Amino acid sequence: MDSAFTERRRRDLIVAIALAAIAAVVPLFVKNVYVQNVMVLTLMWGALSQSWNILSGYCGQISLGHALYFGIGAYTTVLLFTKFGVLPWFGMLGGGVISAAIAMALGYPCFRLRGHYFVIATIVIAEIGLLLFHNWDWAGAAMGIEVPVRGDSWLKFQFPRSKLPYFYFALALACVAWFVTWWLENSKWGFWWRAVKDNPDAAESLGVVVFNSKMGAAAVSAFLVAVGGSFYAQFVSYIDPESVMGFQFSLLMALPAVLGGIGTLWGPLLGAVILIPLTELTRSYVGGSGRGVDLIVYGGLIIAISLARPQGLIGLFAFKRPVRSPALERKEAVQ
Amino acid sequence: MTAEAIIQSLASGLLMGLLYGLIAVGLALIFGLMDVVNFAHGEFLMIAMYATFFLFAFFAIDPLLSMPLVAAALFVFGAVIYLLIVRFAMRAKANAGMVQIFSTFGLAIVMRGLAQYFFTPDYRSVTNSWLGGKTVSVAGIFLPVPQLVGALVAIAAFGGLYLFINRTDFGRALEATREDAGAVALVGIDQNKVFALGWGLGAALVGLAGAIMAIFFYTYPDVGASFALIAYVTVALGGFGSVFGAFAGGIIVGLVEASTAMLLPPSLKSVGIYAVYLLVVFVRPRGLFGSM
Numbered sequence: 325m326d327s328a329f330t331e332r333r334r335r336d337l338i339v340a341i342a343l344a345a346i347a348a349v350v351p352l353f354v355k356n357v358y359v360q361n362v363m364v365l366t367l368m369w370g371a372l373s374q375s376w377n378i379l380s381g382y383c384g385q386i387s388l389g390h391a392l393y394f395g396i397g398a399y400t401t402v403l404l405f406t407k408f409g410v411l412p413w414f415g416m417l418g419g420g421v422i423s424a425a426i427a428m429a430l431g432y433p434c435f436r437l438r439g440h441y442f443v444i445a446t447i448v449i450a451e452i453g454l455l456l457f458h459n460w461d462w463a464g465a466a467m468g469i470e471v472p473v474r475g476d477s478w479l480k481f482q483f484p485r486s487k488l489p490y491f492y493f494a495l496a497l498a499c500v501a502w503f504v505t506w507w508l509e510n511s512k513w514g515f516w517w518r519a520v521k522d523n524p525d526a527a528e529s530l531g532v533v534v535f536n537s538k539m540g541a542a543a544v545s546a547f548l549v550a551v552g553g554s555f556y557a558q559f560v561s562y563i564d565p566e567s568v569m570g571f572q573f574s575l576l577m578a579l580p581a582v583l584g585g586i587g588t589l590w591g592p593l594l595g596a597v598i599l600i601p602l603t604e605l606t607r608s609y610v611g612g613s614g615r616g617v618d619l620i621v622y623g624g625l626i627i628a629i630s631l632a633r634p635q636g637l638i639g640l641f642a643f644k645r646p647v648r649s650p651a652l653e654r655k656e657a658v659q
Numbered sequence: 660m661t662a663e664a665i666i667q668s669l670a671s672g673l674l675m676g677l678l679y680g681l682i683a684v685g686l687a688l689i690f691g692l693m694d695v696v697n698f699a700h701g702e703f704l705m706i707a708m709y710a711t712f713f714l715f716a717f718f719a720i721d722p723l724l725s726m727p728l729v730a731a732a733l734f735v736f737g738a739v740i741y742l743l744i745v746r747f748a749m750r751a752k753a754n755a756g757m758v759q760i761f762s763t764f765g766l767a768i769v770m771r772g773l774a775q776y777f778f779t780p781d782y783r784s785v786t787n788s789w790l791g792g793k794t795v796s797v798a799g800i801f802l803p804v805p806q807l808v809g810a811l812v813a814i815a816a817f818g819g820l821y822l823f824i825n826r827t828d829f830g831r832a833l834e835a836t837r838e839d840a841g842a843v844a845l846v847g848i849d850q851n852k853v854f855a856l857g858w859g860l861g862a863a864l865v866g867l868a869g870a871i872m873a874i875f876f877y878t879y880p881d882v883g884a885s886f887a888l889i890a891y892v893t894v895a896l897g898g899f900g901s902v903f904g905a906f907a908g909g910i911i912v913g914l915v916e917a918s919t920a921m922l923l924p925p926s927l928k929s930v931g932i933y934a935v936y937l938l939v940v941f942v943r944p945r946g947l948f949g950s951m
Contacts, residue, residue, distance in 0.1 A: 386756070443760070448933040623765045630761040
């Protein structure tokens with residue numbers, strides 16, 4: 325086996341465990357609720373972007389409609405709990421499964437589309453979902469639904485008095501999303517996805533089942549995003565269509581990956597660590613009363629990074645050499 | 660619902676559809692020229708509407724008269740955006756598609772932020788313009804005058820564009836560049852200049868649409884977002900890059916929207932447009948008139 329590639333993967337895993345351990349002790353020293361809140365959001369968006377990256381980064385199917393899965397995760401959990409008393413933990417799983425099923429049902433016709441036709445189809449489908457929820461009276465329509473909060477409870481996954489449980493759940497979610505990506509990167513699927521991204525026709529001719537590999541990526545990606553959505557619903561304890569399914573959520577899921585490095589293992593987390601605190605800070609310090617300064621800073625940053633570093637900020641780290649697959653290295657060894 | 664009411668609402672749908680075509684055609688032109696989707700297209704419409712509003716509010720210039728001024732201003736704006744941003748986005752070596760999407764998205768967000776900062780989030784409207792609020796009766800059907808004039812402007816603009824592309828040197832350079840940008844450079848046409856003029860022309864067309872829209876629609880920083888999605892659907896329906904596909908796509912979108920509004924609650928009227936888009940691309944993955 326090629327030592328450089330496995331070596332890098334082992335180092336990635338060690339770095340990840342170390343970072344997770346450090347992150348786990350941070351809130352023991354940082355007691356400020358505002359800062360804790362920003363940390364929860366950073367981890368959540370990191371996890372979401374990591375999940376988005378599986379379909380859009382690795383497999384190259386750029387989706388700007390992932391808010392649909394986020395919203396379905398949130399709504400499934402809250403509706404099951406408020407209407408039938410089903411605990412959020414089951415709602416979380418249920419939301420994930422429903423989202424994965426919907427992703428595959430939608431993928432069936434959509435994955436024949438390419439380029440901008442595909443991107444616009446994803447936007448349009450998420451918009452239809454948003455409009456349907458807007459008009460669905462049983463699900464609270466435009467008014468939304470509130471989660472009845474009765475005090476701290478792990479069983480009901482609600483903690484009105486402390487951010488810590490949310491922090492640890494978000495950390496776990498980020499770890500799971502990272503680990504799934506890490507694991508898939510070196511699996512048959514991971515290699516198929518990159519082949520599909522680079523050249524679907526060539527991949528098909530070499531025996532990659534392009535359609536199935538897109539479906540697989542969509543299902544994994546949608547499942548994880550829905551779990552993130554149901555976490556978010558518990559975290560904010562009030563949802564309405566705009567606040568969980570609006571287009572801005574699709575965009576917010578894509579941006580950390582784009583800034584950090586799309587289709588890379590560390591890109592989404594790096595992007596989230598930079599982007600989310602920056603957004604929250606500009607919002608609280610200069611963005612007050614809808615003056616729009618936060619938007620100017622935010623948009624300016626997106627333009628600057630996408631023009632100056634199209635491969636993402638991850639390329640700035642010297643230790644991060646370009647991903648080399650064992651197959652490529654074998655080929656070079658033969659020559 | 661009476662037959663008269665149905666004809667009435669299809670007629671307004673047709674007028675609105677022609678206007679959608681005019682909003683979308685700049686997008687189609689730019690895409691056809693250089694394979695770039697401008698995700699700030701809705702914001703181009705937004706500033707055109709603000710320009711119209713301010714010319715009316717400060718200088719009492721009626722939107723009908725300011726239309727050429729707004730189009731000219733947008734022409735300059737579009738060319739400058741190309742030279743400042745898009746030119747560099749096209750040079751990206753990695754993730755080229757992603758860079759184009761997100762650099763123009765970033766531009767859209769900045770423009771919205773600037774509009775909020777300088778113009779406040781308030782809703783503005785042009786009151787007491789020559790055309791505003793007037794209707795005209797044609798064969799028993801009442802048509803709103805601003806939309807009617809908008810539809811006529813759209814038809815004229817498409818006619819002008821047709822002549823322009825086919826009869827002028829610049830139009831031929833535009834067509835040649837979209838066929839083969841590399842070969843064009845060999846015969847001495849400056850590709851950068853053609854692209855900049857293409858962006859200017861695309862923006863000027865949305866400028867015309869903005870001047871009309873300002874007469875009968877509220878102007879506010881986020882106004883572009885709702886029309887942008889309709890414009891993408893219009894362009895994709897017709898087939899990306901096909902200028903006359905955008906014309907046909909606009910008419911279809913207008914009629915579908917009007918029909919959906921008769922069948923479903925008004926808040927769901929866009930669902931019809933989106934559903935038709937999906938149906939069309941599922942059957943024809945490159946739109947109605949796009950090359951396969």
